[in-house]
Amino acid sequence: MSRKIIPLIVAFVLVCLVMVVSGVFAFSGAVTAEKFGGSVVWSQPYDTAESMNILNVMGDDQDELFLQNTQNVTVYDGSGNTLFSQDYQYPKTTLGDVDNDGTEEIIVYYLGDLGYAVDVISNGQIQTLAQSLSIGLPARVALIRFSAGPQIVLGDSSGTLLALDLDGQPIWNGSTGSEEVRGMDDAKINGQTYLASASHDGTIAIFDATGSQIWSTQMERLRRMRTFDLNGDGNSEVITGGEYGAFMIYSAADGNNLFSNSLGQAVSEIREVELNGDPSSREIVVGGKDGGVWAYSFNGTTASQMWTGSLSDKVNEISGIDINDDGKEEAVLGDDSGKVAVFTDSGTRNNLESHSSGITRIDVGRLNGERYVVIADYSKVDVNKLAFSSIPGFQYTPLIVGVIVSAVILVIAAILASIPKRPELKVSFQDKSRESLEAERRMLKESIADVERLRKSGEVMGDAYLARLKRLRADLAENETAFKAAGFPIKVETIQCPNCGGTLELGMDKCEYCGQVLLS
Amino acid sequence: MENVICIGGILLVFILIIFFYLLNTARKRNAPPTNVAGKKETLPVYISLADKPQSIMEGMDKLKTDVQKTEKVGDKWRWIPLVIFFGGVGFIVIDLFIDLLGYFSFVFTGGGIALWLAAIVMARSLRKSDSADFPPRYNGTKQILHTLRDDLRPGSTYLGHVDLTGALLPTKVARSAKDAQDRTTEYFRDEWLALKAKLYDGNILRISAIQKSKKRKSYWKRSRISGKMKMKPEKFKGSEHDLKVRIVANPEVYSIARTSPTFKQGLNIGKFTISQLNTEGGIISFVANSPFDEIEHENILQILQSAYSLLQRKAA
Numbered sequence: 001m002s003r004k005i006i007p008l009i010v011a012f013v014l015v016c017l018v019m020v021v022s023g024v025f026a027f028s029g030a031v032t033a034e035k036f037g038g039s040v041v042w043s044q045p046y047d048t049a050e051s052m053n054i055l056n057v058m059g060d061d062q063d064e065l066f067l068q069n070t071q072n073v074t075v076y077d078g079s080g081n082t083l084f085s086q087d088y089q090y091p092k093t094t095l096g097d098v099d100n101d102g103t104e105e106i107i108v109y110y111l112g113d114l115g116y117a118v119d120v121i122s123n124g125q126i127q128t129l130a131q132s133l134s135i136g137l138p139a140r141v142a143l144i145r146f147s148a149g150p151q152i153v154l155g156d157s158s159g160t161l162l163a164l165d166l167d168g169q170p171i172w173n174g175s176t177g178s179e180e181v182r183g184m185d186d187a188k189i190n191g192q193t194y195l196a197s198a199s200h201d202g203t204i205a206i207f208d209a210t211g212s213q214i215w216s217t218q219m220e221r222l223r224r225m226r227t228f229d230l231n232g233d234g235n236s237e238v239i240t241g242g243e244y245g246a247f248m249i250y251s252a253a254d255g256n257n258l259f260s261n262s263l264g265q266a267v268s269e270i271r272e273v274e275l276n277g278d279p280s281s282r283e284i285v286v287g288g289k290d291g292g293v294w295a296y297s298f299n300g301t302t303a304s305q306m307w308t309g310s311l312s313d314k315v316n317e318i319s320g321i322d323i324n325d326d327g328k329e330e331a332v333l334g335d336d337s338g339k340v341a342v343f344t345d346s347g348t349r350n351n352l353e354s355h356s357s358g359i360t361r362i363d364v365g366r367l368n369g370e371r372y373v374v375i376a377d378y379s380k381v382d383v384n385k386l387a388f389s390s391i392p393g394f395q396y397t398p399l400i401v402g403v404i405v406s407a408v409i410l411v412i413a414a415i416l417a418s419i420p421k422r423p424e425l426k427v428s429f430q431d432k433s434r435e436s437l438e439a440e441r442r443m444l445k446e447s448i449a450d451v452e453r454l455r456k457s458g459e460v461m462g463d464a465y466l467a468r469l470k471r472l473r474a475d476l477a478e479n480e481t482a483f484k485a486a487g488f489p490i491k492v493e494t495i496q497c498p499n500c501g502g503t504l505e506l507g508m509d510k511c512e513y514c515g516q517v518l519l520s
Numbered sequence: 521m522e523n524v525i526c527i528g529g530i531l532l533v534f535i536l537i538i539f540f541y542l543l544n545t546a547r548k549r550n551a552p553p554t555n556v557a558g559k560k561e562t563l564p565v566y567i568s569l570a571d572k573p574q575s576i577m578e579g580m581d582k583l584k585t586d587v588q589k590t591e592k593v594g595d596k597w598r599w600i601p602l603v604i605f606f607g608g609v610g611f612i613v614i615d616l617f618i619d620l621l622g623y624f625s626f627v628f629t630g631g632g633i634a635l636w637l638a639a640i641v642m643a644r645s646l647r648k649s650d651s652a653d654f655p656p657r658y659n660g661t662k663q664i665l666h667t668l669r670d671d672l673r674p675g676s677t678y679l680g681h682v683d684l685t686g687a688l689l690p691t692k693v694a695r696s697a698k699d700a701q702d703r704t705t706e707y708f709r710d711e712w713l714a715l716k717a718k719l720y721d722g723n724i725l726r727i728s729a730i731q732k733s734k735k736r737k738s739y740w741k742r743s744r745i746s747g748k749m750k751m752k753p754e755k756f757k758g759s760e761h762d763l764k765v766r767i768v769a770n771p772e773v774y775s776i777a778r779t780s781p782t783f784k785q786g787l788n789i790g791k792f793t794i795s796q797l798n799t800e801g802g803i804i805s806f807v808a809n810s811p812f813d814e815i816e817h818e819n820i821l822q823i824l825q826s827a828y829s830l831l832q833r834k835a836a
Contacts, residue, residue: 018634025627033623350624391623401611401631408604408635412642415597419649423586428568429579436677440570443679443716460694460709467691468711475568475681 011413022402033391049376054365078368096143130168146209155181172211177203183225198225231300241267273320277328287315307347313337324388334359473503562655573669594649608635660817722770733759790819
């Protein structure tokens, strides 16, 4: 093929390749220039919030910020003013409408002066519901709306469960394993509400309103348990994360394992985040103790991994927030080193401003009519206004870059094609007259005789002899060809080896260069 | 942080290597390769001679012009790879600017790297179009042919070859020998010029210039101090020249003197010393040696001229 055509063909193939790759990047939406930023609206000192929610707990038609740590329960209004603050020993809290007035009450399970007790804080008024309860150190509390009626279920650090009615009277007690209750949530079975409870020793159990165990199962030591009705069939899924990386999804109806995977590090947090904006599938984001982040999509029968990412330290909190108003929630994650990052539905990570201490809780809600993201760390709670910005049309930049690169490739190919081939450095200046050809022939024969003489005298041996002989014989063959081309009669004296192509004298039985036997 | 500095440092080194490679391409400052004898590599030219002097000299000039033309066409574009490199840098700067604004972009960096690759490919192709210099013997041989052109019988041609492909090629190993330490020394015989010409006065002139070189091959040797096996590189042990000349005198025109004060055995003529001389049978045949690596065309012509002092023109 022509030397001028080859660079252009190679360039054309490369240009096609570049444009295909550019097109894939441009039209897949993989390339975006987006950034998430935040500014702190107000901040209040608050140590190590264990629980945080933005809800109306004061009955004033406005949402407030509720916070609880290991010794205090506090409620701030939308501007950061303290509306309520009460110290407790070892409190655990949950929010729920205990008195059916349409406003959430704060239910506090704590160690009081007369033993373990439960308070209900309604519109800032504390009412002790029960005390001197026969249960241990608070681990979890939940308001479960069984079909038979709501119950406040307490779980302690040894796996003991105690259910109270709304008057504070014990209804039943039971247990989940023998270690701290690590998860307590309501689970739906055929549309009816049950209690799902899990212990640190790996026991998972479902209870009905009478305290009867529907089923239980055992897994590795457990760190997190959440329940969600992922496929909207009226039966919840129980999602668990283990101390050694086991990530499991069970059916709340019968305890069947629907999905399991090993993540290679302890699971520190599990949350549901509507990443793809498609309500027919639910997404779960899992955080690991070593900073791993995994997103799964549950399609009704099983889960599939969407993407993975990472943070620098243990993932303490995950929250789903639609920051850019595209109908898809972004996962906002905080880690133990104070880093806060936003992961989009494709898994792209965008960092927000870091905190000086580890993140404990993240929540989103409306305060004073504005939508804020509240981030609590080990020393304070910040109310942030998050913003999203992007460069319009940036997704098509791969096409622009591809066109420029393609143009450069074509220019280079054109330049290389314009460079002429380097001339052959083995040249022959040959006069075509008969006399000249005959003189050349004589000279070549003399030279061959010279080489033979040198070999016999031992001056030239081996490869050098053969190489020189081969070259002279090739020249002799060229001379014969020139004779024939000029139409002069010539007695052919050379043949070509059919194996190596070397020129040999007519009548030889064996090629001197490659050893091929000749049958001429 | 250490990782960033380390990776950044490695990347910077790579970028600098690419930059200087392209800069040297643009400035045409490539270190010329040298052979084992420490001499600059030259173009490996082989010419078969079987033509009239004028055609041969014109052909030699044309070959030189063609090679230079190829090189000049490439030279015109030598700055383009460097320009493309800076285009790539511009692309990467765009990405850095976008990143400074708080966004994340790798698109332009990808394009920049693609441009760098294209620049390297182009620079390599341009360097391949570079030619080494023609060997000095190329011009020297042309001068010999030019000098002898008027002495040629009208209508006759030069015959022979000029082999300037290199004196130390494996195909030119005449023999090899091993010493007491089992080290192999190769002896090269490079007949770089073979020329036969029928002269105007009826004589036939044959010249053969042979460069004989010696090279010790690389070998493994155990160190006396550390006991480790070490490879000793190949070593060039020097070279010398033989000039073999045979003049068949036209008996109708010349008689051959047995000796001449300007041409006798043992005489130094230029860089050569006549080591063998035979004037019997109407043929002057001699071998002249030179201990020098390089001999010039003047030395060959000078010795030919001296050899002619042995010929005595017969009376008409």
